Amino acid sequence: MEEKITQKDRTRIQAGIRGKYRKVAQSPGGLFKYPTGRAGLEGLAYDPDQIKRLPEPVAASYCGVGNPFSLGPVNPGDAVLDIGCGAGVDTLIAALMAGPPGKAVGVDVVPEMLARAEENRRLTGIENASFQQASGEKLPFGDGSFDVVISNGVINLIPDKASVLKEAWRVLKPGGRLMIADQMLADAPPRDPAVRIDKWAQ
Amino acid sequence: MLQKAGFKEVEQVTETGFDSSPATQAMLFRARKLVLFDLGKNDPAVQDAMATYQSFFETVYAEGALDRKTKHLIALGASLAAGCEP
Numbered sequence: 001m002e003e004k005i006t007q008k009d010r011t012r013i014q015a016g017i018r019g020k021y022r023k024v025a026q027s028p029g030g031l032f033k034y035p036t037g038r039a040g041l042e043g044l045a046y047d048p049d050q051i052k053r054l055p056e057p058v059a060a061s062y063c064g065v066g067n068p069f070s071l072g073p074v075n076p077g078d079a080v081l082d083i084g085c086g087a088g089v090d091t092l093i094a095a096l097m098a099g100p101p102g103k104a105v106g107v108d109v110v111p112e113m114l115a116r117a118e119e120n121r122r123l124t125g126i127e128n129a130s131f132q133q134a135s136g137e138k139l140p141f142g143d144g145s146f147d148v149v150i151s152n153g154v155i156n157l158i159p160d161k162a163s164v165l166k167e168a169w170r171v172l173k174p175g176g177r178l179m180i181a182d183q184m185l186a187d188a189p190p191r192d193p194a195v196r197i198d199k200w201a202q
Numbered sequence: 203m204l205q206k207a208g209f210k211e212v213e214q215v216t217e218t219g220f221d222s223s224p225a226t227q228a229m230l231f232r233a234r235k236l237v238l239f240d241l242g243k244n245d246p247a248v249q250d251a252m253a254t255y256q257s258f259f260e261t262v263y264a265e266g267a268l269d270r271k272t273k274h275l276i277a278l279g280a281s282l283a284a285g286c287e288p
Contacts, residue, residue, distance in 0.1 A: 034220035034228075044218060065228040066218035072232060075265060153228070165207035174237040175260065178209060181218060183226040 005159050017157050018110050025087065025112035028063035036063040041089075045070065050093050058120040061087035065153035066181025074098050078147040081171060082106040083136040083164065084154025088117030088129070094150065095129035105141075107134040136164035144173040156183040209233035 005013075020031070028036035035043045038059040041051045044067040051059065068090060074080055074097035082091040085106025095104035106129070108114050117131045134140050136151070137160045149168045158164050168178055204212045211234045218228040237259055263273050 033222055040220070044220065065220040065222065066230045068230070071215060071230055077269070077271075153222075156222075156226070162203055162207065165204055165209070169208040169235055172235040174235055176235045178204070178231075178233045178235075180231045181228060182231070183222050184229050185226055 010159050013157075013159055014109070021086070021110040022112045024063060025061075025110065025116045028061065032063055034065065037061070040064060046093070050096060053096065053124070054089065054092070055123045058087075058089060058092070058123050061116055061120060062089040063087075063153070064090065064181060065183060068150040068152055068179040068181050069093065069097070071179035072148075072177055074102075074148055077101040079145060080104040080148045080150065081139075081141070081146045081168075083139075083149065083151040083168065084108055084157070085117055085131060086110075086113045086152075086154075088120050088131060090150055090152050091117065091129050091131065092120060092124055092126050094148070095126050098128065100128055102147075103128045103130070105129070105146075106131045107136070107139065109133065109135050136167060138163070139167045139171050141171045143170050144176075145171045147173055147176050149176070149178050151180045151182065153182055155180065204231070204233045208235065210236045 024031055034040065038051065038056075040062050041054075041059060042048075044064065046067050046069070063086065074094050076097075076099040078098045079102060080091075080094040080098055082088075082094060082104060085091045085108050088106050091104045091106035095102075098104055106114075106117055108117070108131070111133065114131050114133055121129055121131070132140070136154065136158055149172055151168075155161055155164055172178065211232075213232050215230040215232060218230060220228045222228070236256055263270055268276075
């Protein structure tokens with residue numbers, strides 16, 4: 001995409017995303033073209049033992065597009081970052097895999113999603129996970145803070161993708177791994193910029 | 203875009219089938235931040251040597267009978283004793 005996105009466009013995109021995900025925070029059911037909740041977790045072949053560990057309201061809040069954990073291990077002791085953690089299901093699973101010596105941190109821009117993530121954390125009793133409000137474009141962490149960075153269906157929503165990837169690289173330790181699931185455009189994007197912005201959070 | 207951000211070993215692993223629209227496809231990607239990077243990036247012989255060294259480095263420091271932290275501390279002690287420059 002060579003066309004620049006103006007600040008006005010950015011504001012519209014952000015408003016669209018926050019509006020949609022405010023609803024998703026209550027329940028993702030029916031808001032996506034693919035399965036969400038426990039059906040989503042099973043459809044994407046998450047580890048059944050991990051799915052079992054999640055209380056019903058936590059599993060029901062899941063809306064990812066892939067299983068980032070299928071791309072590589074989260075080792076005990078690892079520090080994991082989840083960019084665009086939403087209701088935090090992946091963050092909580094990462095925290096389980098990293099165990100008490102490790103930790104998982106989730107960041108998101110939608111306050112309602114972060115509130116849902118905190119509630120989910122409380123329901124699972126997982127202590128080595130935390131959530132904070134931040135954008136992938138500007139991460140509030142020092143260089144080399146994490147062993148693994150995951151993201152699930154989020155980067156497609158962020159206007160400045162190059163910044164997110166550079167930030168992910170910056171906060172990874174040398175040897176660190178990036179594991180992402182996301183939507184790719186299969187065709188050329190709509191020519192009309194107004195249509196493209198409208199379709200951003202489709 | 204991943205490579206421009208500094209990542210190496212970038213792989214588009216597979217589709218997931220959870221497409222959000224007819225115009226998009228959900229994919230799984232992984233990439234790595236190498237331990238040693240940007241050295242001799244235009245020289246294939248150097249790149250080959252660096253990749254081999256990288257692989258050796260990761261094997262040596264992988265979790266095993268000793269955990270990663272212990273291994274790094276031993277290496278640090280050894281390099282200090284040997285007077286290695288950073």
